Amino acid sequence: MQEQSAAAPDPHPATDPHPATDPDPGSDGVGARAGAGAAVISTRALTKRYRGGQLAVDGLDLTVPAGSVFGFLGPNGSGKTTTIRMLMGLIEPTSGTAEVLGRPMPRSARTVLPEVGALIEGPALYGFLSGRDNLLRYDAADPTADPRTRHARVGAALDRVGLTAAAGKKAKAYSLGMKQRLGLAAALLRPRRLLVLDEPTNGLDPQGMREIRTLVRALASDGTTVFLSSHLLDEIEQVCTHAAVMARGRLITQGPVAELATGARGRLVVTTPDPADAARVLKEQGVGDVVVTEDRVTGEPPDRDLAELNAALVTAGVRVRGFGVERASLEDAFLALTGEGFDVAG
Template sequence: MTPDPTGAGNPAPSNPEPMPDGSNVGEVEMPVVTRGLTKRFRGGQVAVDAIDLEVPAGSIFGFLGPNGSGKTTTIRMLLGLITPTSGSVQLLGQPMPKAQLSVLPRVGALVEGPAFYPFWTGQANLLRFDAADRTADPRTRKARAGEALERVGLSNASGKKVRAYSLGMRQRLAIAVALMQRRELLVLDEPTNGLDPQGTREVRHLIRDLAGDGTTIFTSTHLLAEVEQLCTHAAVMSRGRIVRQSTMADLRSELRPRLVVRTPDPQQAEKTLASLGLTDVRRQDDVVDGDPGELPIDKLAAALVAADVRIHAFGLQHPSLEDAFVALTGEGFDVAE
C-alpha cells in the first residue's frame, strides 16, 4: 500500500465545495459512484469492464474478488492514478479527475505495497509524509504522528528503522499515514495483507472505529473472512466485471439451506424426495440433497422412513458465503485469515 502524500493523503478543506443544488459534498449519500468504468490496456486486454459501483455513506464496503480480477486497477482509477478508457467516477459527489484538487484532500488512500524510506524510523517516515501535505498544520505534526502510531499499535516501534519492520508492521505504518488527518473516505487496498491473526483483528477493530466516527471505508480484499466479519456492503468482482453488489444482510438472506441425507438407498431417497416436492434434488454416491423450501423437515424424515429408505444421517446444511461467492464467480477464494 503506497501512501500518497500529494493527493489522497491531504486533510479536508474548511469549506467544502458546494454541489449544484447548494449542498456540501460531505453530505452526499454515495461517496463513491462509477458508471460504465472501463480500463483497457495495450493489446486489448480489458482489466475493468464497464462497472457501476455505489458505495453508501458510512458503510464498510468490501470490494471482493480473486487476485487479478481488477480490484486494484479500479481503485487506481477512482483516485485518478490512472486514466479510465471510458466511463465516469465521482468521489464525494464530485467528478474525477476534474475535481481531484478539492476531493483528494478529504480522502485517505493506501494502494498496493508499503513504500517507505527504509533507513528512517517509522515516526520519521510519518512526519515526512505529513510535511508533504501542503495543508497540514506543522504545529501539531508530532502529536498527530504519535496518535496515529498508537492507533495502529506501533508506538513501541516508532523509533525503529523501517528496514527492520516486518511486512505486517509496514502495513500498519501505511495505515497510520492515512490516519494523520480526519478523512471522509478511506480507500484501503488489501489492508490486512501480511498481518498475523492478532494484527488482522486489530486492523478490523480499527476500521470499525473509523466507520463509527463517520468515515466511509472502501476496502478491497481477496479474503472472504474479511468481508464476512467486517463489511456492511460488498461488491463481487470477477474477470473485470461486477457480478453482484448488495448489502451483506441481503446476501446472507438469499442463502437457502439444503436437506442432506446420507443413506445406503440413494436412488430410492432421490425418488422419494423429488416426489415430496423438493427442488434441485441431486445424488452423489450415498448422499442425496435438495432444496426443501418450506416443507417441514420432520415430515420429510417420516416420508423417507415410510418409503423404506435407511437413514444414516439427516439434516439441513446451511451454505456459506464462500459457496455463494464461488457460485457467482466460478472461481475459488482464499478464505484463510
C-alpha cells in the same frame, strides 16, 4: 488555505429548516456533497482497456453509500485494483465516469484526495528511516498539514495502529504486518471522509486482524466511509455493511452484505456417528456435492421435501443427531455468482 467550493449558496434557505453544516468550515464543500444518504463513490459505465485490447474493467456501475464499510470482492484479474486506481486518479479510464466525494475523478484529484486516506498495493516506505520518521515525511508532503502539530498527529496515528513501541525501529526491520500497520497509520494522519484500503490485514496475525477490524468499525462509527478490498470473505462478513462482487472486469452484484447471500442455496448438514452410511444414503437420494468431515456430512439440498430425506436416513439405520440446512455464507454466494474460486492475488 483550500480552494472554496464552487457551489452557490441556497437562495431559499427557508425551504430547509435544518440546513446541513459542513463540519470543516475550511473545506471546499466536499463534505456537503457526500453527506448522509449520498454516494461517496459513484461510477457509471466505467471502463478501462489497456494497450493490446485487454479489457480490465467493463462498464462498471458502482455505488458506495456514505457511512458504509464497503467490501470489494473478486477473483484474480477481476478488475478490483484497476478500479481502485481509477477512483484515486492514478490512471485514466478509457471511457465512463467516476465520482469520489461528489466530484469527478481524476479531474478533481487535487481537491478530493486531501479528504481521502488510501493504502493501495502495500505501503511505500523508506527502509532506512524509522516508522516515526516515515510518517513525518508523509505528513510533511501534505500541503494542508499544520507543521506545528505534526509530531502530535504522527504520535496519535502510531498509537491508533499499535506501533508506538516500534516507532523508533527502522522500517526495513518491520515485519509485513507492521508495514501494513504503518501504511494504515499514514492513511490516518488526518481525519478522512473516505478511507480506501487494499488488503489491509495482509500479513497480520489473528490478533492484529481483530485490531484492524475494530479500528475500521470505529472509523465508520465516526462517520468515515471505508472502501475495503479483501480476499478474506469471512472478514467482509464480519466488518462490512455493503459489498460488491467483480468477475472478469464486470460487476456481478452489489448491495447490503446481509442480502447478498440470499440468492445462494445453503448446505444440508447431517450430524451422525455413521457418516459413511449417511453419505451413501444422501447420494442415493439425489443430494449433490456430498462431503464427509468426521461426524458431519454436508451436501447440496435436493429439490424435494427434506422430511422425506430425513426419513430415508432413519429407515436405512443411520443414527441422525442433527439435520438441517445452514444459511448460505458470503463465500457460497460468491461461488454461486462467479462460478470461480477466490484467488488472493486479485
